[in-house]
Amino acid sequence: MSENGSVINNLNLLNSNFPNKIILSREKEELVEIFKNDVPENLQSKCKFISNLNKKDQINIFGLSETKLKNALDRKYTEPFLFEGNKNEKKDLTKILKKNSLTIQEGGRVINLCDNVNKVKSMNRVLKIYTKIESNTKVIAVGDNYNDLDMLKNSDLPCLVFNDQFKEDQINIDNLIISNKPSPEGWADVIKMALVKLDYNV
Structure with a gap:
């Protein structure tokens, strides 16, 4: 089975094992x-x-x-x-x-x-549940704002969508992936770059 298929199956397993919603934000x-x-x-x-x-x-x-x-x-x-x-x-x-x-x-x-959601705590909450069924997990975090930086610093593959408000030397995040394009195309751009780093076929 392909790695992509494995991810889908694990997500289905996650839903079946934890049928209640993980509520991180009000609608x-x-x-x-x-x-x-x-x-x-x-x-x-x-x-x-x-x-x-x-x-x-x-x-x-x-x-x-x-x-x-x-x-x-x-x-x-x-x-x-x-x-x-x-x-x-x-x-x-x-x-x-x-x-x-x-x-x-x-x-x-x-x-x-x-x-008013703490993104790092939310990410770790989901990760804690997911790692119960899949121990070999890598977290791709994508952001385009200063309030995303803590989340990016706490991920395996931090991805920043191009934004002219940012100066790269002020961000100080190791292995940061930066999109070549601004939003909205930049979101897909950085995710593809992160998946390439993980040797996924994109």
């Missing part, structure tokens, strides 16, 4: 509901959720074709938006979200409303 509908209930209207008015915009504006914001737009918007745990306020207003928004166990992540063209 975006719950996050948006908290946002609407707890963020003052003056700050809400500065936020434009991408899902509420027309398709033409969505395409312009993401810089994607219409066929790729659906994938960019098909999110379960984050809600992208534009912020049109000043620095002080953004600080106020961040503080209010933090009080409600939410956070914002800046990366690429938009800001994302997210659950």
Whole structure:
């Protein structure tokens, strides 16, 4: 059996052995509901959720074709938006979200409303369960933001999606794989590079 087939079988085995979901984040509908209930209207008015915009504006914001737009918007745990306020207003928004166990992540063209999840702990939680059925495990971690760096440092194959906010000499992660392309193509780019390092056929 191929290594890819082995991975699929192990994932199926994981699901059968642990039928309950491993919940690492609340879903975006719950996050948006908290946002609407707890963020003052003056700050809400500065936020434009991408899902509420027309398709033409969505395409312009993401810089994607219409066929790729659906994938960019098909999110379960984050809600992208534009912020049109000043620095002080953004600080106020961040503080209010933090009080409600939410956070914002800046990366690429938009800001994302997210659950306040520790990525390293989440990764290790899944890994602890998975290693019960497969001891020979390598972790590929992919990120495109400063809040991903701890996760990348704690993975076997750290992958960074190209972002002009980063300076490589400031990251200081051993064996870092950096994409040749920016998001969204960069995500597939670094995963392919990592799989090549693992001698997978890609």
